[in-house]
Amino acid sequence: MTQAIQCVLFDLDGTLLDTSYDFTYALNATCRHFDAPPLNYQDIRKVVSQGGMAMTKLAFPNLPESELEARRQFFLDIYNEHIDCHTRIFPGLELGLEILAKKQIPWGIVTNKPGWLTEKLMMSFLFPSQPKTVISGDTLAVRKPFREPMDLAAKECGIANEACIYIGDHPRDIEAGINAQMQTGAAMYGYLPETARSKDWPADHRFDTPFDISLFIQKTFTE
Numbered sequence: 663m664t665q666a667i668q669c670v671l672f673d674l675d676g677t678l679l680d681t682s683y684d685f686t687y688a689l690n691a692t693c694r695h696f697d698a699p700p701l702n703y704q705d706i707r708k709v710v711s712q713g714g715m716a717m718t719k720l721a722f723p724n725l726p727e728s729e730l731e732a733r734r735q736f737f738l739d740i741y742n743e744h745i746d747c748h749t750r751i752f753p754g755l756e757l758g759l760e761i762l763a764k765k766q767i768p769w770g771i772v773t774n775k776p777g778w779l780t781e782k783l784m785m786s787f788l789f790p791s792q793p794k795t796v797i798s799g800d801t802l803a804v805r806k807p808f809r810e811p812m813d814l815a816a817k818e819c820g821i822a823n824e825a826c827i828y829i830g831d832h833p834r835d836i837e838a839g840i841n842a843q844m845q846t847g848a849a850m851y852g853y854l855p856e857t858a859r860s861k862d863w864p865a866d867h868r869f870d871t872p873f874d875i876s877l878f879i880q881k882t883f884t885e
């Protein structure tokens with residue numbers, strides 16, 4: 663039997679926070695610096711959840727691997743300086759976060775974003791209640807879809823994995839949740855290309871909008 667949910671864990675980019683505008687600014691500033699053509703917002707949005715290297719490759723598709731790392735670092739340094747200019751909690755999620763705070767439900771974040779960026783971003787947001795756990799891509803030796811970051815998040819929240827739901831916008835997120843024996847939710851409004859959106863995800867729940875997550879939280883914790 664499915665356990666009652668006692669803890670909500672979120673992926674960061676494309677699920678809890680809309681970071682796509684600040685990434686777009688930083689990537690196009692990097693393109694300008696290296697005389698590469700600018701990219702449009704929709705094309706960048708589709709790869710944000712795949713991380714900094716995927717975005718760097720999108721901007722410099724013909725560059726050899728050996729030169730990409732320096733460009734990625736340049737790009738992330740600019741991103742770091744502009745990390746919270748336009749980034750916001752996905753509109754519609756505020757209600758869910760308020761309910762979690764009011765009901766004192768532990769919640770947290772498991773992201774593949776490097777810790778130095780996650781920590782800076784976290785300082786820019788005042789959530790209705792503080793996350794009990796924030797696990798970054800380099801907190802442990804392995805990251806999503808491995809189960810270890812998920813296990814650590816559940817442990818820091820003091821809740822059994824089976825009573826946690828992990829919500830993410832990338833197939834890797836759902837895989838990580840399943841690997842950790844958590845319940846899973848697919849954020850279909852995130853940064854996936856259209857083709858991936860229509861795929862049948864093996865997630866337990868599907869959220870077409872951020873507000874659907876809030877309604878789910880309301881139903882789960884107030885009924």
Ligand SMILES: O=C(O)COP(=O)(O)O
Nearest residue numbers: 674675711713773774775
């Ligand atoms: O920055 C990344 O690698 C992706 O971050 P996410 O796991 O929060 O989607």
